[in-house]
Amino acid sequence: MKPIDALRTLLGTDAVLDSAADLAPYLTDWRGRYTGSALAVALPRSTAEVALTLRWCAQHAVPVVAQGGNTGLVGGATPDTSGRALVLSTRRMRRIRSVDTANDTITAEAGCPLQEVQQAALAQERLFPLSLASQGSCTIGGNLATNAGGTQVLRYGNARELTLGMEVVLADGTVWNGLRGLRKDNTGYDLKQLFIGSEGTLGIITAATLKLFALPRARVVCLVACPDLAAAIALLHRARAAAGPALTAFEVISDDCWQLVRTQRAGAGAAGRALFAQPHPWLALLEWSEPEDAAHAQDQCERLCAASMAAGIAHDAILSRSLDDARSLWSLRESIPEAQARAGGNVKHDISLPLGSMAAFVAETGAALQALDTDLRPMVFGHLGDGNLHYNVGTQVGVPAAAAFSREAQINDIVYAAVARHGGSISAEHGLGQLRRELAQRTKSAEEMAMMRAIKQALDPDGRMNPGKLI
């Protein structure tokens, strides 16, 4: 019997795909940047079937690439071109195993789409706060394997901070059931932390127990026009002091980036209205969420905006007056990536910095890019509250995006040199995958790389878990 037929016997005929047509959707990443090939795709239905699959892989020395919603931005879930690997898709493992309202926890299988976890929480009047553009299709397993960030990190943390327990299948098929729902447990090494952010290179996450929160009773969104980035940072400090943890998001959008969205949306109803009479160099989008009531939240936001305008760090402000308003302001922010794609794309970076270096980074990098080519335009937006910018470099209006792509290597050199100079990170929330693996190896210390290799060796001695990614 051929090895692949043995796998079919273990999982059932329909759970192993190997025709070219069936394989295709699993072999190219979401952005269409990477295409690999694979021996087959396995679609296990349960943790036990994942264990059978990994034991089969061990027996036949087959590398394995875990794939959730295939929405990653760095090619982490796309196999290499050798055709030797098995893609293990978690899409059939999408059960919510339990919602525990007494303990405020939810246990979901790896293939469960993020949005279904949010909805299961909402059905019990709880909040699962992880929130991403791709939430309709990305999966909890992928969110944890990449330590996903998103728009609510400022208050609730990354995927890591939301995880209490985890079930993992290791390279040899061993199942580790670490599905604890405890806020405190100091009984040895916190092993789940290793798998969070490991991008499938240490084992395959099959389920997780996650934190739920009380639903906020009121939510107000403010769009604030700022004279410069330093003012937006001052506004962030002021908002933190005024709101404390009620400040659930603080995003920024540069004017170049904003005009792109506005132009594309012109005439598209409320969202397309010119929100401010004149352009402003930077916009900040704040979200205030609280358990009291809308009137209190409105009042607090108004005070914050008024004081910020009096202090000269804000020039104008728009507050949401309803949840619809709030959604509409958010949708403007969320339409940025699509607007950038429609404009022909740009050279993307997902960087983080200590907040005190942010304004200098943006000024220095902007100047260096102008010196390289006056047609280049940084189209910057991101999660300022987390020190995280999507520092994307495109071209000025009328110049084709290709002009930026042709200078990609030089642009990257400028951006990453500035990140290193200011003690930042080359990948804040997107991970390394294939795209940034080499870069990470060049920028991390030898000591750190050696420790990472020792951990990899300890848990995956044959190097079969997602080879060519992260490490």
Next chain:
Amino acid sequence: MKPIDALRTLLGTDAVLDSAADLAPYLTDWRGRYTGSALAVALPRSTAEVALTLRWCAQHAVPVVAQGGNTGLVGGATPDTSGRALVLSTRRMRRIRSVDTANDTITAEAGCPLQEVQQAALAQERLFPLSLASQGSCTIGGNLATNAGGTQVLRYGNARELTLGMEVVLADGTVWNGLRGLRKDNTGYDLKQLFIGSEGTLGIITAATLKLFALPRARVVCLVACPDLAAAIALLHRARAAAGPALTAFEVISDDCWQLVRTQRAGAGAAGRALFAQPHPWLALLEWSEPEDAAHAQDQCERLCAASMAAGIAHDAILSRSLDDARSLWSLRESIPEAQARAGGNVKHDISLPLGSMAAFVAETGAALQALDTDLRPMVFGHLGDGNLHYNVGTQVGVPAAAAFSREAQINDIVYAAVARHGGSISAEHGLGQLRRELAQRTKSAEEMAMMRAIKQALDPDGRMNPGKLI
């Protein structure tokens, strides 16, 4: 030259202690439960000197026990009785390296007492929220090595959640500088997570970069009398919904425990007053902290208490009217361990449970202990908001504490069997050390122990880092 003289040459004569008198304070744990012996005590002044020390240990095959403030409760920082180990005390490494108010981070050396970190933050109008009974003498290095909890976990998390970056010296003397001050950094395995809670068994933490927060402007403490534990849990849910993250602490105290404090404090001023006219089965202590103002916080707490009394889950409530009041209520809670020690001590447990199992656990365990010996009395208090109880078993008034100690093994069997039955943890915030190492090995799965051993082997192949602790 004798090996110890070589160490003296490296660190300086005054940095290596080996007389019996000099060694003594380092060889017994805070509770006086464990006494070991040691080759010597090293007192390095810098990370470079820690590296020299560990290289010397590697050369001479000397095991090493890291010690901070020596305030641990499980014997984790006390050497074994072989006399072969070097105790490495971090007490001379107590510098605050930097406070970055723009980034809201602080970088402190391992031997810096927790209270000095709190004060350095306060001097910049920031909050470092980690808060423990031993904060005057425990050190940041020890806090991180044990993933310390304390009274503010509900809002701010354990020591783990407060840590952004770390500097560690490995068993072979390699220095890893991972002192990043970033809220987001997805560039590989999050190695610092391994060292947090590893109790010195993987490497020695020499410094850390920690999160700071805006100072809350108002703080109100309520002491609420509840008819039973289920009512206290219902109050917790209600408080969470009403306060959201403004609920910074939620503690409970059983009446047996409360009467002990009250009796010992009778006549000791405000704190000794009979706060309630009659005894109540359980007391809850809530802390509400917020950025608005005291009047708003008072008003919100009064509403919460009134609604809870109307719902029958609270019988009475006392609110702090000033910061002095708040401190005085907290001091009652904080005097419990001392009051228990003065009453002759008890058999201690530091357990956590899913909140839905808490009331059943307390009822079942109390009944089983009564069946074992009617003189036994659980003296329970702890961090209910984190699902964490200090479930200490003493004796009823008039019966010597020895009656509990004589039954220690049976009491432990009853408590830990119930913890296992309800999916809890045998050590919520105190760690394993020597005291609970065997118990952890018996209660953890074979898969989990195997992974822990693989990690230990990867980072400390010769097993010289704090042998006999945790693993």
